[in-house]
Amino acid sequence: MKLFLKIWRQKNNKSKGSMVDYEIEDISPDMSFLEMMDVLNERIIDEGGDPVAFDHDCREGICGSCSMFINGEPHGPEKLITTCQLHMRKFKDEDTIYIEPFRAKAFPIIKDLVVDRTAFDRIQQSGGFISINTSGNTLDANTIPIEKESADKAFDAATCIGCGACVASCKNSSAMLFVSAKVSQFSLLPQGKVEATDRVLNMVNQMDEEGFGNCTNTGACHVECPKGISLDYIAKLNREYVKANLKK
Amino acid sequence: MKSFFRSSIGRKIAMALSGIFLIVFLTQHFLINITSVFSESIFNMISHFMGNNPLVQFILQPILIAGVMFHFIMGFVLEWQNRKARPVTYAMYKGSKNSMFVSRNMIISGIVILSFLALHFYDFWVPEMDYKYVQSLPEDPDRYYEELVHRFENPIRVGLYCVSFIFLSLHLIHGLSSSTQSLGTNNKYAMTIKKLSYAFGIGIPIGFCFIALYHYFLHL
């Protein structure tokens, strides 16, 4: 396959970036998208240039590192996968592919396609936990039975990999889906209910401070989420938030 | 509570509440207007009541105007914040792959509706105020129907109204279901609400269009 790539190159956070054109040949359709990028980088290195920086680690769709905005969508045209799970067979010979970083004010660019997503960490630090000590001397795990439905829903929320595709796809760069998943996971479980009020207030507050946009319910986040996290969790977050405000 | 309305969720809930309030108003507006198709006298009667009842005039009307203004101002503020949240935009962005056109362009449909409102105020509300409070003309419980018919004589105006109703429809289709989502409706009802949203969002504007066209063609 031969491809025309348009890739965002930006030296560092301070400098201005731009789209740069690359042409690449002999791409096998069985390659993953990141392997195609590897091939490109090998070539750039051979030519003495600075390879394209991008985040990646597990390359099996679970660590949430990879974060490319491919042809106008986070993680590319396929649904329910991350960039590392996207394969070149989804493209046609001589296709033009736009590759950009996940863009948001809250995700400043470090270099090329690498962005700083520590805003997500800070949101979690503001309340994404259950305050118990880690001595192991807690209740026996089976002391509190949990309805299977709640447990399953909590699990579905917990599958979030924190990649930021929700923010990247949202026209408002809102992080609502991410925050809602974490808030819901805990509030659905009896262990997490105890602190539900403070948790939701603090996490939403931190989310706003980080400079994410507002949710206008376009639903793009859910469609682009590699784990398919449902919009219902955002509705739940809204409920929890109102409830918490009424309590406080 | 102050911090509630400063937060992103608080604002979106405020947007939803004001939106739903406007939807309720729109519904009653429609129900009154549609009577003009069936009966001149009923229409005149209701219009006269609405125009002269002090509760409607001095309490509901200001609340409505405040609601409209709040909804618009908040809409602009949020839009401004949202644009700020992505200072560098994408070279290639395919929103159509993951969301509806209407949901991404509420600000555009909103601006069109705002311009329409200006026209609408100019057509009905300003003359009404002028009639009642500036010139303080005597009460005439039978003038409303004629005024209505008179307004819809001009085909350009009728055309403008119809175009605006299309945008209103686009706004409502997303607006109604979005408001309920913002208010945290359970997923159990999500599909029903979505359908309702479509029905309402398409039905009401069509109804308004029908009224305008009806009077235009009837009195051609």
Place this chain on the structure above:
Amino acid sequence: MKKITYSLNYRKPKEEYSKTDELTVCVRYYQNLPNGKNKVVKKSTGVKCKLKDWDSDWHKSENRHPIKSTDSNYLEKNRIIRNKSIDLHSFIKDFSPLKSISSLNSKVPKGPLHLKWSNHKNDVRLVSPANKRNIDIIVVGTGLAGGSACATLAEQGYNVKAFCFQDSSRRAHSIAAQGGINAAKNYQGDGDSVHRLFYDTIKGGDYRSRESNVYRLAEVSSSIIDQCVAQGVPFAREYGGLLDNRSFGGVLVSRTFYAKGQTGQQLLLGAYSAMNRQVARGKIQMNTRHEMMDIVVVDGKARGIITRNLINGKIEKHSAHAVVLATGGYGNLFYLSTNAMGSNVSAAWKVHKKGALFANPSFTQIHPTCIPVSGDYQSKLTLMSESLRNDGRIWVPKKIEDADKIRKGELKPVDLKEDDRDYYLERRYPAFGNLVPRDVASRAAKERCDLGFGVNKTGEAVFLDFSSSIIRYGKEKALINGLDTKDLKLVKELGEGVIRSKYGNLFQMYEKIVDENPYKTPMMIYPAVHYTMGGLWVDYNLMTTIPGCYAIGEANFSDHGANRLGASALMQGLADGYFVLPNTINDYLADDIKTGPISDKSPEFEKAKKNIEEKISKIMNNKGSKSVDYFHKILGKIIWNNCGMSRNKNDLKKAIKEIQKLRKEFYKSVRVNGDQYSFNESLAKVLRVADFMELGELFALDALNRNESCGGHFREEYQTKEGEALRNDEDYKFVSAWEYNQNIEFSKLHKEPLEFENVELKNRSYK
């Protein structure tokens, strides 16, 4: 020089004793006093030995046992002597890095196996909360082991400085673990117990792990589940609301807790949330995108690390009272593995170079069911869960011509008649069939492919076929629903539904990667490197041979012996981090309550920093021509071909030479573009691969040295007539702990003898 020696307690001149006289054996310790004189600490062991049975050259023998086998009770006596020496050793607190076997002290507490841990917890010294506030601990790596350790240490009151190279601690590779986590809860009432979990793990590790550590692991396993549930980890539940369990390979009970196929993710997020709580409290200072470059040892103790900030390339110094490494395994030595792209050995290797012993480096787990390599560009391999072997049958064509045709695409696997298929696992191991342990299944696949029966383009793949399960399940379903079992199309449809409900996500994953429908055509699989049992040598307290430097999780060697059982890695990581290390580290830090803050201005820090800076600028200025991946790929091929699933003396020797050559070439012609002081992934990778280049040699050396086959280590010379692994307990019942030497070939071997007092050593058979 500090040394422990054995001697006989002569009470009169030696000549006056006869050969049959019995004397008491003593343990002696020579201590250098500041005034230059020696002080001898001498303790009687109570063991008596006849002069004729005494081996005065005991220090030259490999196992260093002073009593010869001519004594009828020599084993027991030697054990007592050794334990006495260990006691003496722990009595001497200020022991510097160990230099000889007699001082490779595992510090296993005395007493019966089941009381060792609780006794030990009672015996270790504690640090008061007020003093903990003045003590800093560095934790490198924030996966399951590191994350949980950070959380608990911070909870206790220590100031934790955490480091990871990822952009967030939530992205550590523990997240990719699929199957589950074992715990001896016995919720299912199927006879599980701490002892059974202990026994299964020891046996699964082919008797090459330390009894006391494994028992402790089994003991704390059930607290892990309690802890995680309390943290909000959404484990799978039954309709009654209680936790669900499933069964895993190599055991006969259901003790595996799971959260669909994402158990690792959920557990890691649990540890991550516990960490976040401490970050919010200011007890953890989180440093993401930082890579450890070196450890700093001051006055014989680990006192800090040097890191490189991956965003701006700055070399930084960080000091603390103790350093904990939770840096994972080194499977990426093979280039292609199921590890994450960034997983590396560098932190552990740097510590090894500063004096920590590296244990059993060649013990690697090769997982039988991974998606095969499809081309040269491939960067990583994807695991398909072990659970697939419950319903999939593994086969290759019987005739080599058929295999050839399948490779060329002239013949479709579904068209091959039953009689022409070789279900080699069922043929070789009728009792366990497709469910033999990982090491056995992997070797059998390699054996077939080496003979030319491989079924994909590269000739390195076998089929994992679900068609018979689909039919079987389909018929069952049709019967239940009262449908026609003879309607093949319907039966297949129903059967596919059952398979989908069991393995849907895995089948989908396979289809995404390979672009073939595994419901219609058999999957192709091949073994791939998955986990490394070897790692830094640690004692019972998880301390390496550098005082104050600890290693936990996959980074240490301690619990899995020569082969790891499924669902045990998560258990070990969390056990070490949540429950073991936070108890044992207090004992060491009790000496540091008056030390005060550790300065990072000392010459040791400056020197270490300068070394790193020089090394980096040397690499940056290397006007090479080849990319780092070029070398990493070659290294991976050398290791995979010569030290992979089966090894032999000649190949291993060849590998050592080849790696030495490659390493020279690497330093000569590796090329790094870009800026040293900016985000530069090639530079980060060169630094990692440089360490792999050294580890690879030790890896081969260790495999060469171990003249037996055990667990994942299969030496072709040591096999039974049927081609099964042949263990040699007589000579190799020990842990190989290597001491660094600049010439890696001459690394010094220390042996920690393994003693099995509570289990009987048996041969594993799956026939």
